[in-house]
Amino acid sequence: MRIAVLAVQGAFEEHEKVLWELGVESIQLRKASDLNKEFDGLILPGGESTVQGKLLRELSMLQPIRSRIQDGIPVLATCAGLILLAEHIAGDDTVHLGTLPVTVRRNAYGRQLGSFHYANGYFQGIGSFPMEFIRAPYVESVSDDVNILATVEDHIVGVQYKNQLAVAFHPELSGDYRIHEYFL
């Protein structure tokens, strides 16, 4: 198995490290030609979604990645990755990949002083999970066929829709690999 990690900006090395620890090969996607390599799954890491979205567009990677997701390749998206996947961003007309039928709110908890650690999050199918929220988004609403996997204080922070698994927090920073294992 080989997992591709979007590596145009953000905390992609942290995901690669988790994959390495789990004995899974990974490759970086930095430009369109990297998409010609073979891979069985895709990780969209944290970072700044405005930067990642812009680079996906300008490096001609947006449409090919969207097609791969629509064709069913498994995706794990964290934080900014969730924003890239969302069909709608609250208060913003921008749509990046738009393959996940949810509405997401960016910087939903405010600026850095609103960032927080939630020690006892609950993730469906996994159980208790430590969650790091960094200038994090949350999901405001979902379409009926989206499965809600985690909520924190009444806000949706983890969802699954077909082949797409998306969370508002950072499992790659928690030292707990169970969400990655669940994805794999």
Added chain:
Amino acid sequence: MNRQYELNKELAQMLKGGVIMDVTTPEQAKIAEAAGACAVMALERIPADIRAAGGVSRMSDPKMICGIQKAVSIPVMAKCRIGHFVEAQLLEAIDIDYIDESEVLTPADDSYHIDKTKFRVPFVCGAKDLGEALRRIKEGASMIRTKGEAGTGDIVHAVHHMRMMNRAIAAISAMREDELFDEAKRLGVPYDLVQYVHDNKRLPVVNFAAGGVATPADAALMMQLGAEGVFVGSGIFKSGNPQKRANAIVKAVANYTDASMIAELSKDLGEAMVGIHIGETNV
């Protein structure tokens, strides 16, 4: 270590592979965001103008910083003077995302840096070498950048500082454990931080390049030397075509080993900032 410090280090991790741009107005901030900046540094005068104007340079007007916070959705950083913990308190009070305790402004204290462990807000600090970086980290910095020479468009100092840091990290990584005690004493830093560097072959926090980046090639040079991202100060809004140059630097950082892409990006960027070779200035 407290939880907030961990969150602050992690915000820096999210900025990696990105470009942080100096801006002086909400309009410039919007240009920077549209060009792909992962954060902006709000300041009244960019370093090149601070150098030219002389005099005392202080924290920016909070009103101007708040204007920039309203204009963009990406993190907003701002600078306070070295040792000026009240300026830092004010920046924390206006909910800034990161404070740069910066040598670009006139120092407010000739002996002491701010005790950054007393703050919830994150700090980035400049360093010329490993000892300086680890001292700032012990004081509570959650991100480090090279000092370079801000406002010059001359990359030589940033390169020198990055190489000094890399060389020291490589040396410590190769040491026997019983040599680390003396190394900690020599650097004037706590043993636990030296041990971290020895075990992990890197700084305990994210390390960006800053001070003199003017071209896409400069940015890629710093990335190939091991920087995890780049600050660009005067280099963008002191150049002929800020938007195009900012765009090109962002892409060059994302693909810093792809020479043919960077060559393409470097075409027709207009005039680079007028460099000041540091040997010719007395700042």
